[in-house]
Amino acid sequence: MNAIETNQLTRAFGSLVAVDDLTLAIPEGTVFGFLGPNGAGKTTTVRLLSALIAPTSGSAAVAGYRLGEQNEAIRQSVGILTETPGLYDRLSAWQNLMFFAELYDLTAKRAASQVERYLHLLDLWERRDDKVGGFSKGMRQKLALARALLHEPKIIFLDEPTSGLDPEAARVVREFIKELRAEGRTIFLTTHNLPEADELCDLIGVFRSRLLRLGTPAHLRIGMFGTGTQVRVVGDATHWIDTVRVLPFVHDAHAEDGVLSVSLDHPDEQNPVLVQALVNAGAQIRAVEPISHSLEEVYLELVENERQAAAVSR
């Protein structure tokens, strides 16, 4: 089943269309990375999907409930970690969570057991009676995460969950996200941290008012840049360019610093032929590796292409 489905979901603020015709399906148990530049409409999308604001047009189903018709059920099924978690500095960690548990309508007994569970899970139990005003940014973030989870939502929206955290605290949050996924929950992760998205996400949507691309990190890489093989050779790599360009499956090749970069579609089958051709021609090979592009390169290329296309159509 899909945790989230949208169909031509659109939200305008006056003449500004923040979310334009978004059609998307996110299967249950997925970590979905929602990437886009500042002002792309990501927070607006999260607010739409958690039934905090209404769409201008289009439809969506969240946790199987229809947006607009079953909003209360949607709110009960989702947990949200926003960029500015409103915690009460004068209350202790325990009191903060108990306060929010009551807002979620948990019984007093269940609230206490859930608060205890998440304080333990996020390693805040020893600090439960300390006022949150004295907490570090990492501790606050963990507390805000606990708050989003108290009612055991099936779908969790996380807006920049590791932003501003030191590497150790960020790692704790990332590991926690992996545990949530292992429990079968769906995570909708908004982030500008592309290596983090690459590490965590099963599916990625690149978004700038409209959905520019949707796919697994690997598919996005191949879709943007194709596949390729790097061959490191002894001596000047330009010497072997013609040797590989004549191979029928090679789309293109170039050489730099003793490395031949060869664009081809099926490395598993074609690398042995490529290597054989080079050896036959007299090349001495140091290493053969896949060409890998970072998600950051893919993202920047996509957003830049879209910016140029928008400029041309104006």
Ligand SMILES: Nc1ncnc2c1ncn2[C@@H]1O[C@H](COP(=O)(O)OP(=O)(O)OP(=O)(O)O)[C@@H](O)[C@H]1O
């Ligand atoms: N309540 C509102 N009234 C008017 N305009 C709004 C409102 N909420 C958002 N917008 C506009 O919609 C656009 C998208 O904003 P949104 O906050 O969704 O972007 P974002 O992708 O979350 O940005 P960031 O990465 O900077 O957090 C922006 O131009 C913003 O100014």
